[in-house]
Amino acid sequence: MQTTVKNEFSHVGTGVHLGRPVRITIKPAREGHGIIFKRTDVDHQISFIPANYKYLVEGKLCTSVANSHGVRVMTVEHLLAAFSGVGVTNALVEIDNEEVPILDGSSDRFVKSIIKAGIKEQEQSLSICKVTESLMVEDGSSWARFDPADKLILSVTIDYPGTLIGRQHLSLQMLKGAFIEELSSCRTFCLKADVQKMISKGLALGGSLKNAIVIDQFKILNSNGLRINDEFVRHKMLDALGDLALAGMPIFGHFTSFCGGHNLNTRLVTKLLSSEKCHNVYNLGRKEADKLLGSRYKVISMDYKAVG
Incomplete structure (x- = not known):
């Protein structure tokens, strides 16, 4: 619902x-x-x-x-x-x-x-988008794709050579409380070397160590360090979930990206919803409701208080 x-x-x-x-x-x-x-x-x-x-x-x-x-x-x-x-x-x-x-x-x-x-x-049933055929978008060596799946799965790889971040990969099934427990507290990040470039373009004007992790090659400048060892790739997964939400409905499919970002994520959503052969939209049945991130939210609330 x-x-x-x-x-x-x-x-x-x-x-x-x-x-x-x-x-x-x-x-x-x-x-x-x-x-x-x-x-x-x-x-x-x-x-x-x-x-x-x-x-x-x-x-x-x-x-x-x-x-x-x-x-x-x-x-x-x-x-x-x-x-x-x-x-x-x-x-x-x-x-x-x-x-x-x-x-x-x-x-x-x-x-x-x-x-x-x-x-x-609420009383009205919930529509979902199910990926029926694989599709992909690319930008140079970076890419993002969807493959059919009976739930939402996120598999993300990032690569920052010559930095503490390095290459990180994580794959998660986005079921029930997975977002809250695995991704929700993971923060955005940037390289110190990029800060002045962003500011010169009128970006990152409100950025600070209070709202972003800043990496200087192999050093984290935040005094409190990381919340979890692979916080970087987990934040990219958080970003991806937010971008996929622009579909306007839950998506059941396997999302995979390599060195992706907002542009590739949103291009993929647009391509998916613009192609009738790549997706079906239908009302969610009770049996499938357990595969939603927000299902059983009362239980999630209790779990979140326990881990938060």
Whole structure:
């Protein structure tokens, strides 16, 4: 069944790229609403932006959506990953600037707030997208692909030669509480050598050691180090889940990427949903509901309190 949050909640923070203060408020929404952003700092008539691949706009180092009036919201991936990972399908996200706050650089605080607010099951059934044929997108030596599977599986490889990160690979079945337990607290990261380049392009203006892991070749500059040894590849999986959420419905398929990123992830979603032969959309049956990330969210809530 579709779900929404029981109670509204807010977060105040800074956009990691624009460096501007921002407040978001997540509110319950009706069945069939989906995840929709509402910019409260612009005229009401042009303020709504659905979190859907049809509204994607080109963004650097983040995922952004915009409506036909050019009103956009940047860096949506960590919030969308939280919604997807906990199983919230309908919500209104009011935001008073054009970038979602970075908070600690992960989805952790969003997830905790959603669980605290509560999740309400609604009457309308949930549609899912099932991958029926393999498809792939490439950019040089980097690539991302989908293969058919009866659940969502993420398999991600990253490679940063000459750094502490090196090559990392992880594959996870995204069932029940997997996102909360395995990925939600893993933070974004960057190389110190890239920081000035990003700033010169007007990016990473709100970045700091409080919201990102910074690596100087073989040294981590954050005093508290890593939360988990392979936090880097796990964060890339978190990003991927947030990007895949732009399908507007859960996806059952095996997602694999090699040195991928937001651009490849979102191109793959667009290609999947644009090809009738590569996917089917149907209402989720009760027997398959256990394969959703957000299934049995009450149990997940208890587990999360235990591990968080």
